[in-house]
Amino acid sequence: MTAHIRTLIGYVLISVIAINCSSKKTDKDEKGEKFKSGLVFDVGGRGDKSFNDAAFRGVEMAKEKFGIGYEYIEPGEGADREAALRQLSSQSDIAIIIGAGFIFTDDITAVAKEFPNKKYVCIDYSVDTSKSIPENLAAITFREEEGSFLVGALAAMVSKTGVIGFVGGMDSPLIRKFQKGYENGAKQVRPDVKVITGYAGLTGEGFKNPAKGKELALSQYNQNADVIYHASGITGLGVFEAAREKSRLVIGVDMNQENEAKTPDGKTFVLTSMVKVVDEVVLNEIGNVKNGTFKGGHKVLGLAEKGVDYIYNDVNRYLISDSVRTAVEELRRKIIQGEIKPM
């Protein structure tokens, strides 16, 4: 009996919501303008000083620039990412939903098919050529190997010992791209360079183990590496700690991480960071929805599109001589013109 009543109430609620949605939708279409963006975070969540924060900054920038408000959901550890996407999708005032992280690939593809009137953006989409990408989904990937190639070349030129290191998070095709680009970049400018590599794990936990990151980095520094590039999320915080302990150099990832390892006199041990401009991408896509120029499909952003880059500013200038900078910029030009293949 009670079960029946509950089902009944459920149906009534669903229909009320459905009616609400459809009525509001037409309302919005007439006015054209008023909509919000929705963001679902990756495992790390808001405040990870990396990927998620970059995506969040994107929606904040859209609010400042276009006056487009936002809502966000942090699904946490569980598998309720799909539910979060669906919840935002069913809100009539939200026109564009962003999923930050490759982990969203399957969920966002499924939800995008169910809500053809909404626009979707997936950062670091994991492209599967056997499956089609819905028209209303912008699947963003980056050519991490290009940015990694440049920081690899930089590391090899700055290294005094001729040995450089790489610490990866989860051993996966995505992180292997970082490693390959880095190695190739280093070998391009210094064929005899030795690259030591290490991974923190075989599962997602590999991105969340700073103590292991520190030990991996210490091992590499002890094997004479004097620059280490990390692509390992929070595990990387351990790599920075090792750099500080050993007074050696380290290269950050995703965001400008220059503040993660400071020298006692306030300078930085962070040679540079290989950055992905996630915030700009999010801002652009929201702008596209606003202007009605949104296009779905697979978008690949590399050096040419300024989707990836490395940091060169007042903080790390003292570590990078002008000749090195010129050489790296020359490599950038060659990659953009297709003269060098980073992978």
Added chain:
Amino acid sequence: MELAIIFFLQVCRIAVPYLLTSLGATYSERSGVINLALEGLMLIGAFGATIGQFYTGSALVGVVVAIALGLVFAALHALVTVTFKANQIVSGIALNILAVGLTKFFLRALFGSASNSGRIAGIEVPMILLDPIFLFALIAIPLSHLFFFKTPFGLRLRAVGENAEAAATLGISVPVTRYQAVLISGALAAIAGAFLAFQQHSFTDGMIAGRGYISLAAMIIGKWLPLGAATASVLFASAEALQLNLQSDAIPTQLVQSLPYLVTLLVLVGFIGKSVPPREIGKPFEK
């Protein structure tokens, strides 16, 4: 030679959390209470140490806060399992989840970040061999051995785990003994967590990364004995250090990374023989 020393120091650093936590687990389990909350206890300890030192600047205060939080958490486990006689495994798992949520919540509330706290100084020593927590672990292991097998209290604790009813008829309070054992386990796991936070100079979300469960395995492989658990902990730490140093393109990472687990399996089937838990482990005591 130099490489050997570096390797040895690395093993020491990796081993400390395992040593302390598995030792603590020995207390709890010997008294008959399964402690699956080790992971959460370590996490809460790491967090306590971080906030303690962050706000006072003193590593000692950090350790004190860590132990205090560890005791509160362990008391919760004891309350649920000993006083209310709930399932010990469920309680442990629930506490682990609670620890993840609580630390994340306060991390955001206090530091405005979901990933890591502000930087702390940790314990500044030139090398691990002089680290007070390392030295404490080194002393605690033989002391615990003496405690278990040479003192009346140790005998009572073991009796409660083997046959609670018999112990009770002899006038030993089963609940009090179990509370004490679980609290010791909580304090030791929290100190292990503090060590990790000090090494890392900050608290990061989920930083224990399964070390609590590895400690539990070390205790089981060590046959519920303090010295056994310590040996197993060092074995695990060595395998992990070896794994860190062996990674190269020559051997597939997957193979190298499975090394610690392979060692566990080999030791378990090859050398340890039958590992017998305390007879009344997991059973709540009914008068």
